[in-house]
Amino acid sequence: MNESLLVYPDPPPPELVRTLDLGGYTWKAVSRPQEVDGQWLGAVVAVDNRPEDAFGFCRALHRQGGDVPVLLLVSGAHLDELEMRDDLYADFCLTPFHQRELEARLAHLVWRSGTVLRHELIEYGPLLVNTETYQASIAGRPLDLTFMEYELLKFLAASPGKVFTRETLLSRVWGYDYFGGARTVDVHVRRLRAKLGEEHAGLITTVRSVGYRFGLSRWER
CATH class of the missing domain: 1.10.10.10 (Winged helix-like DNA-binding domain superfamily/Winged helix DNA-binding domain)
Incomplete structure (x- = not known):
């Protein structure tokens, strides 16, 4: 399995980039489902700017199979849009997020994939x-x-x-x-x-x- 995270959209929010980099994750930002190839640890999808495009990306990812767990970054204004879409994501984090909370949710996302990342000293x-x-x-x-x-x-x-x-x-x-x-x-x-x-x-x-x-x-x- 590719030990990297998918990130949508491209370019991703700067605060997400910072948390991923500080956490030592390898990741790839994509703007279309067609750019997704192979198996991934998980996907982080920012919903707020273009919600329909973000959910469309999740649906396409779901159709491709592979059971890639998805973490949504979503503001309180878009929480209602999560109803009836439970099959599209594994977890969500409210934005603006606290870095420690997102770090914990990212770790849980990776754990769901059955992979334990060994961060080098x-x-x-x-x-x-x-x-x-x-x-x-x-x-x-x-x-x-x-x-x-x-x-x-x-x-x-x-x-x-x-x-x-x-x-x-x-x-x-x-x-x-x-x-x-x-x-x-x-x-x-x-x-x-x-x-x-x-x-x-x-x-x-x-x-x-x-x-x-x-x-x-x-x-x-």
Whole structure:
């Protein structure tokens, strides 16, 4: 089975993209049922913008067989439209959604497929990040991180050596619609360095006039 999720429509809502990426899911956005091929872990369908098209996509997916479980993202204004359509979806999540709730529903969607995704640990030197349990440790010492500190550390550690601007970090970690300034990133980096400890604070490097980098670039190895 393809260990990926189908997402409709293409392009999908930015907040959904962020949750999928942070959750470590592989996914493919489609705009028509004809683009669906093979077996999938599940499908996430955003209903709100064009409800009839979204339900039409679900019906086409249902006719194709394969028992792909569908998670609908739907606002309260469209809840009534779920009546008499129980056969088209396995679960739904109200929008605007809380990230933690959608993460839980995505995990349940994957579980319904009978597949257990094994998220790899992110390891870099003394740092270990468990993307499944939201835990991190440095040289065997557990790190007491807030949710956003963890998300920032996970994002940086997943791409060692790559430089990210503050604007990119705000967009990818905090969300596309987050209006906090660059100071938000600076404050969280400072807290992360403090929690990593003096010996390991240098894992996060400031790149002057650009942003931040985790670990060494390939030129420094």
